[in-house]
Amino acid sequence: AQSVTQLDSHVSVSEGTPVLLRCNYSSSYSPSLFWYVQHPNKGLQLLLKYTSAATLVKGINGFEAEFKKSETSFHLTKPSAHMSDAAEYFCVVSYRTNTNAGKSTFGDGTTLTVKP
Amino acid sequence: NAGVTQTPKFQVLKTGQSMTLQCAQDMNHEYMSWYRQDPGMGLRLIHYSVGAGITDQGEVPNGYNVSRSTTEDFPLRLLSAAPSQTSVYFCASRDGGVSSYNEQFFGPGTRLTVL
Numbered sequence: 001a002q003s004v005t006q007l008d009s010h011v012s013v014s015e016g017t018p019v020l021l022r023c024n025y026s027s028s029y030s031p032s033l034f035w036y037v038q039h040p041n042k043g044l045q046l047l048l049k050y051t052s053a054a055t056l057v058k059g060i061n062g063f064e065a066e067f068k069k070s071e072t073s074f075h076l077t078k079p080s081a082h083m084s085d086a087a088e089y090f091c092v093v094s095y096r097t098n099t100n101a102g103k104s105t106f107g108d109g110t111t112l113t114v115k116p
Numbered sequence: 117n118a119g120v121t122q123t124p125k126f127q128v129l130k131t132g133q134s135m136t137l138q139c140a141q142d143m144n145h146e147y148m149s150w151y152r153q154d155p156g157m158g159l160r161l162i163h164y165s166v167g168a169g170i171t172d173q174g175e176v177p178n179g180y181n182v183s184r185s186t187t188e189d190f191p192l193r194l195l196s197a198a199p200s201q202t203s204v205y206f207c208a209s210r211d212g213g214v215s216s217y218n219e220q221f222f223g224p225g226t227r228l229t230v231l
Contacts, residue, residue, distance in 0.1 A: 009156070032217050043120075043206060043222040044159075051217040090158060103174065104220065106151075106158035 002027040004093050006107035014115045019063075019078040021110045023091035026072060033074045034092040034104075035065055044090065050074060061085070086114045117142050122207050122223035129197040129230045137192040137226050139207030147210045148190040149174070149220070150182065152203040159206060165190055197230045204228070 007022040025031060032051045036044040048059025055067045061084075065076045074091060091107040123138045141148065149164035161174030165184040179201060181193040190209075194201060204227050208220040 034219060036222075043224045044208075044220075045222075046219040049217075049219055103161060103164060104149075106160070108156060108158045 002031065002093050002095060002105050004091050004105055004107035006089075006091050006110050008110050009108065010111045010113070012113040012115060013081045015083055016080050019076070019081045019085065019112065021076040021089050021091075021112065023074045023076065023107060024072055025074060025091070025093045027093055027095055029095040031093045031095045033065075033067060034094075035059065035063070035074075035076050036090045036092060038088040038090065038109075040087070047076070047089075081112075081114045083114050083116065086112055088112075119143065120207055120209055120221050120223035122205075122226050124226060125224065126227050127229070129194075129228065131197060131199060131230060133197050135194050135197065137194070137205055137207075137228075139190045139192065139223060140188050141190075141207075141209040141221070142188065143209060143211070143221065144187060145209035145211050145221070146187070147212065147220075148184065149208050150180070150190070150192045151206045151208065152176065152201075153206060153225075154203050162192065162205075194228075199230045202228060202230045 003026045005024045034049045035047040038044045048057045050057050050067045058064045063078045089110045092104050094104040120141045146167045150162040151159040153159050160176050163182040165171045171182050204225050206225050207223040210218045210220045212218045
């Protein structure tokens with residue numbers, strides 16, 4: 001079984017300050033982990049992914065995430081928020097077994113607000 | 117490449133009506149899936165397919181049917197619409213069949229309202 005918990009449903013930061021969106025996962029197998037972003041009334045776009053290579057993963061638009069197996073976490077960070085970062089962010093876990101077929105489980109999402 | 121396309125963008129149905137949400141991808145991806153998105157609940161998997169002719173149920177399959185006769189198309193059928201099916205529906209595809217390593221590509225979504 002697998003599950004994802006996004007620890008904050010809403011995060012508000014000021015423009016130019018750091019962003020931290022927290023994600024914990026549970027998986028019986030070695031997981032693949034993803035962060036997606038969804039801007040209002042749009043589809044989802046991949047920010048970054050972890051697939052058992054480097055534990056620090058860099059993504060688009062200055063975002064990065066660190067896979068910490070001991071803490072079962074995959075938190076998303078950005079050093080300096082921009083107004084255009086305001087969106088919904090989803091943490092996703094998936095793994096492959098004979099019966100799971102690589103299905104994905106989504107967290108409930110974190111809404112990021114960026115104040116001027 | 118057009119990527120993943122969905123039609124229609126918006127739809128209003130009356131309770132009991134049926135309809136088909138269309139999804140197509142031009143990336144030759146083996147894996148396709150349908151999700152529904154409700155406020156505060158993330159995306160929940162309805163049905164998925166690991167290749168033409170192969171489909172399986174996801175987390176919330178009741179009230180929906182799918183088929184996969186070609187690699188490109190993966191339509192979602194609502195058999196008898198209910199107000200509880202009011203939601204935004206996303207179709208997604210990814211390469212690699214059962215592989216979990218590849219990211220999914222999402223369509224723009226269909227916003228469905230059932231009265």
